[in-house]
Amino acid sequence: MDRTxxxxxxxxxxxxxxxxxxxxxxxRRESKGVAFIxxxxxxxxxxxxxxxxxxxxAFTELPRxxxxxxxxxxxxxxxxxxxGQKIELEVSEIHIFGDADPEKYPLQKKGHTLEFLRxxxxxxxxSNTFGAVFRVRNVLAKAVHDFFQGRGFMWVHTPVxxxxxxxxxxxxxxxxxxxxxxxxxxxxxxxxxxxxFGKRAYLTVSGQLEAEFMAMSVGDVYTFGPTFxxxxxxxxxxxxxxxxxEPEMAFADLQDDMKLAEDFIQFLCTQVIEKCxxxxxxxxxxxxxxxxxxxxxxxxxxxxxxxxxxxLTQLEKARKKFEFPLQWGLxxxxxHERYLTEIVFKGPVVVTDYPKDIKAFYMRLNDDEKxxxxxxxxxxxxxxxxxxxxxxxxxxxxxxxxxxxxxxLEHMEWYLDLRRFGSAPHAGFGLGFERLVQYITGMHNxxxxxxxxxxxxxxxx
RNA sequence: UCCCGGGUAGCUCAGCUGGCAGAGCAGGUGGCUGUUAACCACCCUGUCGGGGGUUCGAAUCCCUCCCCGGGAGCCA
Numbered sequence: 001m002d003r004t005x006x007x008x009x010x011x012x013x014x015x016x017x018x019x020x021x022x023x024x025x026x027x028r029r030e031s032k033g034v035a036f037i038x039x040x041x042x043x044x045x046x047x048x049x050x051x052x053x054x055x056x057x058a059f060t061e062l063p064r065x066x067x068x069x070x071x072x073x074x075x076x077x078x079x080x081x082x083x084g085q086k087i088e089l090e091v092s093e094i095h096i097f098g099d100a101d102p103e104k105y106p107l108q109k110k111g112h113t114l115e116f117l118r119x120x121x122x123x124x125x126x127s128n129t130f131g132a133v134f135r136v137r138n139v140l141a142k143a144v145h146d147f148f149q150g151r152g153f154m155w156v157h158t159p160v161x162x163x164x165x166x167x168x169x170x171x172x173x174x175x176x177x178x179x180x181x182x183x184x185x186x187x188x189x190x191x192x193x194x195x196x197f198g199k200r201a202y203l204t205v206s207g208q209l210e211a212e213f214m215a216m217s218v219g220d221v222y223t224f225g226p227t228f229x230x231x232x233x234x235x236x237x238x239x240x241x242x243x244x245x246e247p248e249m250a251f252a253d254l255q256d257d258m259k260l261a262e263d264f265i266q267f268l269c270t271q272v273i274e275k276c277x278x279x280x281x282x283x284x285x286x287x288x289x290x291x292x293x294x295x296x297x298x299x300x301x302x303x304x305x306x307x308x309x310x311x312l313t314q315l316e317k318a319r320k321k322f323e324f325p326l327q328w329g330l331x332x333x334x335x336h337e338r339y340l341t342e343i344v345f346k347g348p349v350v351v352t353d354y355p356k357d358i359k360a361f362y363m364r365l366n367d368d369e370k371x372x373x374x375x376x377x378x379x380x381x382x383x384x385x386x387x388x389x390x391x392x393x394x395x396x397x398x399x400x401x402x403x404x405x406x407x408x409l410e411h412m413e414w415y416l417d418l419r420r421f422g423s424a425p426h427a428g429f430g431l432g433f434e435r436l437v438q439y440i441t442g443m444h445n446x447x448x449x450x451x452x453x454x455x456x457x458x459x460x461x
Numbered sequence: 462u463c464c465c466g467g468g469u470a471g472c473u474c475a476g477c478u479g480g481c482a483g484a485g486c487a488g489g490u491g492g493c494u495g496u497u498a499a500c501c502a503c504c505c506u507g508u509c510g511g512g513g514g515u516u517c518g519a520a521u522c523c524c525u526c527c528c529c530g531g532g533a534g535c536c537a
Contacts, residue, residue, distance in 0.1 A: 109487080
């Protein structure tokens with residue numbers, strides 16, 4: 001089909017060209033002698049103004065050019081004589097692909113609340129806001145690969161279906177092909193030996209353990225794929241299905257890990273600043289929850305580092321009264337994290353060296369034997385965006401931690417093998433992709449940064 | 462899962478000390494010689510979230526269930 005994308009119309013010197021554009025009508029304004037259509041095709045934040053003079057043969061098609069209708073328009077690009085846009089298309093021909101009955105089409109040219117748009121998930125990408133969110137998401141996804149590929153990391157495809165139930169990252173969804181109307185039982189329990197895989201299978205909650213064996217063979221790797229949590233979490237920061245990025249580096253310690261995390265976030269931020277100028281300006285103008293200068297700060301300023309123990313000291317000095325107690329050995333609560341990022345440091349904070357009992361078994365025990373080489377990256381307004389650690393590479397230490405955490409060793413022999421044969425220091429982290437998109441777009445609700453959000457009681461499509 | 466706040470026209474919301482269901486926007490029609498989520502005039506719009514109860518009478522009071530939002534827990 002002969003078609004020029006709006007992104008191209010705007011980015012090139014197209015004045016004087018005779019071309020054809022396709023898209024969806026955002027709004028139509030008519031007067032006696034001339035009509036205007038704002039057209040969007042999703043390729044850019046901008047809408048193209050179509051000008052239809054009364055004498056144009058296209059004028060008769062105007063009554064059908066309602067908000068939401070899909071059309072093709074041919075015309076000549078002109079410099080716009082009016083304020084509001086630099087160029088416009090003087091239309092000679094309009095073809096309507098698909099009507100949109102204005103009495104039934106749910107989107108109107110005026111704005112809608114995000115809550116309402118959430119109910120029409122299949123149409124919301126046509127709105128300014130969601131078009132912008134998904135364009136930024138796409139730029140970020142590409143930047144993830146560019147960052148790691150540029151540093152020689154191998155993208156590894158860890159499984160979506162796993163038999164490993166001890167990743168310690170929350171409740172898991174069971175994957176089964178058993179007849180749920182007639183489940184086979186043995187000694188009162190579901191007999192998974194009769195299931196598809198001969199044992200119980202789950203949707204993955206993390207690709208980390210598999211990424212570790214790849215890292216212990218090829219050096220530096222990363223995963224980027226969907227992960228699943230069956231937690232009954234009803235918040236603006238949790239999804240049941242979300243995309244996670246998990247780099248894993250051989251011959252690396254916690255310092256390397258933190259450096260990678262910081263470089264990574266700053267690279268992604270820089271890419272968005274470069275490639276999503278219009279989108280950022282849009283978020284800044286309409287939502288006021290994020291600004292270009294904030295993103296520039298994130299992209300350039302060094303992150304603050306503080307140990308868990310020092311963070312506790314800082315929090316104890318705070319005048320603010322916290323709901324939850326501050327006591328060495330207890331995990332930091334949301335209110336504590338917020339205080340650190342929003343009041344004390346006013347920016348991203350990396351908290352390191354947490355007490356071993358509140359962290360996962362695979363994290364490397366520090367020499368004090370009380371803390372582990374773990375780090376969390378906290379962002380203002382979002383909280384934890386990255387959780388990472390240097391992994392325990394010493395067989396005896398790891399076995400001890402696993403026993404203490406009641407991890408069944410017999411299922412994890414393969415994991416221990418990595419420490420038996422050619423073990424090496426290694427480190428990695430996990431980053432929740434949607435939380436990053438959330439921060440960078442300023443969207444308050446994580447359900448608004450993924451096309452088809454999954455959460456308890458929520459599975460449209 | 463817990464704690465708050467909500468659910469009334471297509472959308473955003475008012476009405477809630479019980480007494481005829483409203484406004485703005487959207488939509489329709491007409492007007493307007495270049496508009497900018499245009500403007501002016503007129504018109505149309507209802508399972509007051511579902512169920513049950515109290516009452517002469519319930520959008521309004523009570524019970525219950527569902528859904529949405531904010532916060533918390535869990536986590537990324």
